[in-house]
Amino acid sequence: MSNGNGGNPVVRWVKESAAWRSLFRQPYPSTSRTRALAVMNNVFLHLHPVRVKRHAVRYTYTFCLGGISFFLFLVLTVTGLYLMFFYVPSISRAYQDIQAIEASVAFGSLVRNMHRWAAHLMVLTVFLHMIRVFYHGAYKPPREFNWVVGVLLLFFTLALSFTGYLLPWDQIAFWAITVGTQMATYAPLLSNESAFFMLGGIEVGQGTLLRFYVAHVIFFPLIAAIFMIVHFWRIRKDGGISGPV
Amino acid sequence: MTIEKRPNATADKNVPTQAPERAPIIAPGVGPKLPGPPGVPGTERFRLLAYVKQESMVRVDKRPDETVLTWPHLLRAEFLMAMLITALLVVTSVFITAPLEEMANPSVTPHVAKAPWYFLGLQELLSYFNPTVAGVLIIPVYLGGLLIIPYVDRTPYKAVRDRKMIWIFFLCIMVGGLIVTFIGSFFRGPGWNWVWPWDGLYFNL
Amino acid sequence: MTQQHASYGAVHGPPTGEITRRSFMRRVLGVGVGLLSLEFLGGTLAFLWPNLTEGLGSQITLGSADDINNQAPEWQNGLPFVYNQANLFFVNVPAAKARVAENSGGQVTSDVSLPVPDPGADVDPDIAPEDRSVMALWRKCPHLGCQVPQLCDRSEWFECLCHGSKYTVIGEKRDGPAPRGMDRFEVLVENGVYIVDTRQVISGPPPTVMTFDKRTASDITEHCVG
Ligand code: HEM
Numbered sequence: 169m170s171n172g173n174g175g176n177p178v179v180r181w182v183k184e185s186a187a188w189r190s191l192f193r194q195p196y197p198s199t200s201r202t203r204a205l206a207v208m209n210n211v212f213l214h215l216h217p218v219r220v221k222r223h224a225v226r227y228t229y230t231f232c233l234g235g236i237s238f239f240l241f242l243v244l245t246v247t248g249l250y251l252m253f254f255y256v257p258s259i260s261r262a263y264q265d266i267q268a269i270e271a272s273v274a275f276g277s278l279v280r281n282m283h284r285w286a287a288h289l290m291v292l293t294v295f296l297h298m299i300r301v302f303y304h305g306a307y308k309p310p311r312e313f314n315w316v317v318g319v320l321l322l323f324f325t326l327a328l329s330f331t332g333y334l335l336p337w338d339q340i341a342f343w344a345i346t347v348g349t350q351m352a353t354y355a356p357l358l359s360n361e362s363a364f365f366m367l368g369g370i371e372v373g374q375g376t377l378l379r380f381y382v383a384h385v386i387f388f389p390l391i392a393a394i395f396m397i398v399h400f401w402r403i404r405k406d407g408g409i410s411g412p413v
Numbered sequence: 414m415t416i417e418k419r420p421n422a423t424a425d426k427n428v429p430t431q432a433p434e435r436a437p438i439i440a441p442g443v444g445p446k447l448p449g450p451p452g453v454p455g456t457e458r459f460r461l462l463a464y465v466k467q468e469s470m471v472r473v474d475k476r477p478d479e480t481v482l483t484w485p486h487l488l489r490a491e492f493l494m495a496m497l498i499t500a501l502l503v504v505t506s507v508f509i510t511a512p513l514e515e516m517a518n519p520s521v522t523p524h525v526a527k528a529p530w531y532f533l534g535l536q537e538l539l540s541y542f543n544p545t546v547a548g549v550l551i552i553p554v555y556l557g558g559l560l561i562i563p564y565v566d567r568t569p570y571k572a573v574r575d576r577k578m579i580w581i582f583f584l585c586i587m588v589g590g591l592i593v594t595f596i597g598s599f600f601r602g603p604g605w606n607w608v609w610p611w612d613g614l615y616f617n618l
Numbered sequence: 619m620t621q622q623h624a625s626y627g628a629v630h631g632p633p634t635g636e637i638t639r640r641s642f643m644r645r646v647l648g649v650g651v652g653l654l655s656l657e658f659l660g661g662t663l664a665f666l667w668p669n670l671t672e673g674l675g676s677q678i679t680l681g682s683a684d685d686i687n688n689q690a691p692e693w694q695n696g697l698p699f700v701y702n703q704a705n706l707f708f709v710n711v712p713a714a715k716a717r718v719a720e721n722s723g724g725q726v727t728s729d730v731s732l733p734v735p736d737p738g739a740d741v742d743p744d745i746a747p748e749d750r751s752v753m754a755l756w757r758k759c760p761h762l763g764c765q766v767p768q769l770c771d772r773s774e775w776f777e778c779l780c781h782g783s784k785y786t787v788i789g790e791k792r793d794g795p796a797p798r799g800m801d802r803f804e805v806l807v808e809n810g811v812y813i814v815d816t817r818q819v820i821s822g823p824p825p826t827v828m829t830f831d832k833r834t835a836s837d838i839t840e841h842c843v844g
């Protein structure tokens with residue numbers, strides 16, 4: 169069983185082929201050296217350092233809340249992409265499209281439900297993650313700026329959730345967005361003009377649906393992803409996860 | 414010339430690092446002279462061995478930590494968590510259907526018009542104060558307050574008793590936010606009047 | 619100015635108080651990029667600015683007083699005309715005032731007698747709003763945006779269902795959490811035809827303004843909401 173090739177000649181043939189070896193430059197990571205290399209040489213895994221502090225992998229230190237938030241973001245990206253195939257952001261079609269997704273698309277209801285519940289859950293986990301970070305005093309130098317990035321991520325998470333809330337174009341959506349955007353006009357600097365801009369018109373309507381759709385499927389996901397990259401990068405540059413209180 | 418210990422290498426974690434004073438980049442006159450290329454006078458080379466003191470580019474509060482390999486320890490934890498969340502999400506989504514009411518109709522105001530749940534605390538607060546006052550204050554205090562936490566609390570201490578003020582501030586906005594969000598979500602009905610949850614739940618996810 | 623450098627010894631810099639060519643160029647570049655970003659931002663805002671040509675956000679022709687009376691016979695008796703396409707109440711002000719006076723049990727007075735089939739064309743912006751002959755009140759509640767329902771026949775006020783804000787028939791706020799009176803639009807008259815200009819929303823008056831119907835919420839025994 170050396171190198172996990174087994175005795176199977178087909179497996180051995182595949183693993184010794186030039187194509188396989190161009191893809192994986194080392195055998196299955198089973199020694200400290202190959203495990204280190206695996207993390208270092210893989211573009212996705214090298215988000216992590218090769219070694220991490222022992223307390224950082226305890227579930228009860230981070231409760232994985234940041235990680236769960238990120239994972240939910242990925243789930244939302246995938247399920248959202250699926251939904252986009254069956255959804256047209258038009259006030260005469262959107263509602264029927266959602267009904268069709270629920271009724272006649274294979275697994276459509278499941279995908280819609282997953283997207284919806286993951287979105288709510290993500291708002292929750294991001295909040296809890298912030299509380300966990302505060303509890304550990306992990307905003308202290310050198311991590312001040314990453315806290316700021318985090319607050320921005322909180323804002324983008326809310327913005328993503330809020331813009332998505334309108335898209336089913338049902339009564340819940342319509343009135344929640346009407347009330348929500350009206351509340352925004354009470355904030356300083358955000359006057360009637362900004363509501364006009366946000367809504368793409370004077371009241372929630374076709375202009376709003378299109379605007380919210382574009383913001384929901386492209387603008388905010390992109391911005392949030394960029395800031396997540398910065399967030400993760402800073403975690404490493406700030407010396408990995410903070411120490412216990 | 415003395416070589417310092419790594420800053421913080423053994424120091425108590427609560428003592429802030431002292432920036433090492435700037436030292437000459439090159440200590441003059443160190444090391445023996447070596448001959449240069451043959452026949453070219455005046456090109457003797459020096460071999461220098463110098464301790465270069467430099468603040469690290471990476472601001473790390475390194476202490477001798479106990480570490481484990483990312484593969485498998487961290488990756489295993491992450492994988493299990495991802496599976497757990499996926500399973501939870503799929504099971505939830507199979508059994509609980511996301512709400513969908515009648516099609517939007519601008520001329521039919523529902524009995525209760527509520528914002529999404531994470532804004533219900535704000536909506537609740539807006540029903541107490543004159544909205545221009547409340548709205549003007551709440552949003553900046555909340556977001557701005559969160560933003561400046563690390564710049565207000567400058568001490569290196571992390572224990573609860575060593576940063577009471579900031580804990581009080583944080584608890585106030587968190588617990589306060591939680592309470593008003595709860596009230597707005599579960600205790601408000603038509604006309605934004607108080608309704609006990611068992612008399613009618615006006616809450617949409 | 620001369621600086622003492624750790625390894626190079628004395629280094630000559632620019633005279634104190636003057637800027638070098640390098641730092642000048644750097645600043646010019648910085649300012650240039652800053653300006654460019656501002657222009658980009660401004661251009662983006664302008665590009666994304668809503669461009670409305672029909673419905674709410676444009677000029678809407680309601681028709682003449684006769685047209686309205688045909689559609690809503692109670693308009694001449696003071697009941698505001700509900701114009702759904704633009705989400706507004708078109709108020710026949712003299713008739714509405716008379717109606718409120720008639721139904722208020724003597725608490726409100728008016729010397730107009732009903733009906734008023736054609737209130738006329740006093741829509742000049744220089745005239746105080748409450749003295750104009752017609753008003754276009756936007757049905758979006760200035761509190762949190764619910765649609766304000768038709769006049770409550772018990773109080774003769776507009777009473778918002780959502781959080782109980784209450785407004786008089788000319789849109790002044792009397793009760794509830796709203797920050798101001800009902801928002802409205804300018805009305806124009808061309809050859810007797812009313813045109814509502816919804817391109818610009820005019821904010822309602824502050825809650826302290828009381829020109830007509832000075833009853834408070836407790837003066838009225840029965841409300842529709844709250
Ligand atoms: C989209 C939202 C967010 C994502 C995906 C995210 C992700 C993460 C992840 C994966 C970590 C590693 C540690 C852990 O899992 O707890 C982390 C750490 C951190 N996060 Fe976030 N985060 C988000 C929002 C926030 C917010 C709202 C804040 C604070 C306002 C914040 C501040 C921090 C800080 C300061 C650290 C370093 C913590 C330490 O060293 O212990 N993040 N984040």
Ligand code: FES
Binds near residue numbers: 760762778779780782
């Ligand atoms: S929206 Fe009308 S009172 Fe709140």
